[in-house]
Amino acid sequence: MAYLTIENIQLSAIAACVPKNRESNAHYDWISEKERDLLIKTTGIEYRRIAPKQITTSDMCFASAEALINELNIDRKEIEVVIFVSQSPDFFLPATSIILQDKLQLSKTTMAFDIQLGCSGYVYGLSVISSLMNNGKFKKGLLLVGDKSSFSPSKKDKSTYPIFGDAGTATLLEYDPFAQKMDFNLQSDGSGYKAIIIPDGGMRNPYSDESDKMIETSPGIIRNRKNLMLDGIEVFNFSLREAAPNIFNLLKYNKTEINEYDFFVFHQANKLMNESIRKKLKVEPDKVPYSLQKYGNTSSASIPLTIVTELADKLKNSKAEVILSAFGVGLSWASAALTLNKLKCLPLIEIE
Amino acid sequence: MNITDFIKKIETEIDEFEAGTLNPDTDLRKTTAWTSMHALIIIALIDTEYNVTITGEDLRTITSIEDLYNIIQSRIAV
Numbered sequence: 001m002a003y004l005t006i007e008n009i010q011l012s013a014i015a016a017c018v019p020k021n022r023e024s025n026a027h028y029d030w031i032s033e034k035e036r037d038l039l040i041k042t043t044g045i046e047y048r049r050i051a052p053k054q055i056t057t058s059d060m061c062f063a064s065a066e067a068l069i070n071e072l073n074i075d076r077k078e079i080e081v082v083i084f085v086s087q088s089p090d091f092f093l094p095a096t097s098i099i100l101q102d103k104l105q106l107s108k109t110t111m112a113f114d115i116q117l118g119c120s121g122y123v124y125g126l127s128v129i130s131s132l133m134n135n136g137k138f139k140k141g142l143l144l145v146g147d148k149s150s151f152s153p154s155k156k157d158k159s160t161y162p163i164f165g166d167a168g169t170a171t172l173l174e175y176d177p178f179a180q181k182m183d184f185n186l187q188s189d190g191s192g193y194k195a196i197i198i199p200d201g202g203m204r205n206p207y208s209d210e211s212d213k214m215i216e217t218s219p220g221i222i223r224n225r226k227n228l229m230l231d232g233i234e235v236f237n238f239s240l241r242e243a244a245p246n247i248f249n250l251l252k253y254n255k256t257e258i259n260e261y262d263f264f265v266f267h268q269a270n271k272l273m274n275e276s277i278r279k280k281l282k283v284e285p286d287k288v289p290y291s292l293q294k295y296g297n298t299s300s301a302s303i304p305l306t307i308v309t310e311l312a313d314k315l316k317n318s319k320a321e322v323i324l325s326a327f328g329v330g331l332s333w334a335s336a337a338l339t340l341n342k343l344k345c346l347p348l349i350e351i352e
Numbered sequence: 353m354n355i356t357d358f359i360k361k362i363e364t365e366i367d368e369f370e371a372g373t374l375n376p377d378t379d380l381r382k383t384t385a386w387t388s389m390h391a392l393i394i395i396a397l398i399d400t401e402y403n404v405t406i407t408g409e410d411l412r413t414i415t416s417i418e419d420l421y422n423i424i425q426s427r428i429a430v
Contacts, residue, residue, distance in 0.1 A: 042389050
């Protein structure tokens with residue numbers, strides 16, 4: 001069982017960046033008005049931010065990281081590790097984190113690598129960077145997390161196009177012997193790998209003439225094999241089945257009760273799914289923030305983006321016990337229990 | 353649990369179905385209001401109310417609300 005307890009690391013600041021360009025699901029004219037209304041009501045997604053061609057995930061993460069460094073007056077030399085978590089890297093190779101090391105003018109003694117995860121990526125990334133920092137007594141670390149999910153869905157696929165929005169974030173972690181511990185429960189199930197997939201373009205299925213062929217797979221869904229494909233019912237049932245027990249097991253592991261936590265920040269999948277999970281946990285609605293309505297499902301960026309846009313004021317002067325829970329593509333899912341102590345959140349950054 | 357309550361729950365949860373318009377023989381997928389989004393709403397409803405998982409395959413094979421009700425019954429019984 002992948003339970004982890006990590007000491008001495010404080011999650012001290014978060015910045016998030018979205019593209020200025022906003023799309024409204026009320027104008028998604030591939031489906032009828034009636035279907036649009038139901039989509040918005042059920043998923044809770046009204047708007048999404050969509051990056052133009054020239055803006056990548058790493059640009060949004062860079063803007064977030066630069067803002068953190070400048071606003072908090074961070075000595076760049078003290079950043080000893082940078083990890084980029086994304087499924088929309090700048091290139092097949094090299095790893096984007098290494099390009100960011102240079103762009104952020106970090107020392108050549110900085111450790112840098114990428115983690116290729118989506119929805120679950122923030123919690124996974126947090127566990128990896130915190131473990132490394134604790135082991136090496138690294139002064140500071142940057143966890144850069146996000147996706148330009150809009151690069152892959154077909155506009156004629158109602159099951160993906162109106163769901164995803166783009167965002168890139170930066171989280172600052174610091175070595176602090178007085179920090180409260182963090183606890184993690186990390187899981188995976190590759191038998192469901194086809195539930196959320198871009199079938200072609202990797203080594204398993206290189207691009208071919210077939211890749212561009214648009215196929216109507218069901219009413220309202222026309223896509224090709226380069227497009228993101230999502231089996232809605234499969235993913236929905238997976239999340240209903242796994243997310244709550246993963247949290248309950250974490251609480252058993254760290255011997256705490258659900259009512260000891262102030263906030264539950266979920267991956268922003270869709271409103272119906274997240275509300276079903278909230279009800280399973282028997283948590284009050286005011287402890288479960290949503291950024292879905294304004295930004296859609298922002299993949300791995302969803303947890304830090306939600307903290308920045310929905311919880312910044314509530315967290316800035318206080319100590320809060322928080323559960324983070326993320327689930328999706330892989331299939332991969334994880335939760336974390338941690339203490340946020342006067343967390344600094346920068347105002348949301350918009351770039352164009 | 354009985355089928356009348358189950359039908360009432362569906363009518364409450366899904367605005368497109370007016371109260372009293374559904375009956376045990378209704379094939380939900382053949383109603384004019386039905387969209388793929390309703391599948392998720394029904395799955396969430398059944399999960400929350402009865403703690404039973406309904407798969408995509410289940411929804412493809414049923415032809416009436418009664419079929420769906422029977423699936424739920426059989427899984428509660430197990």
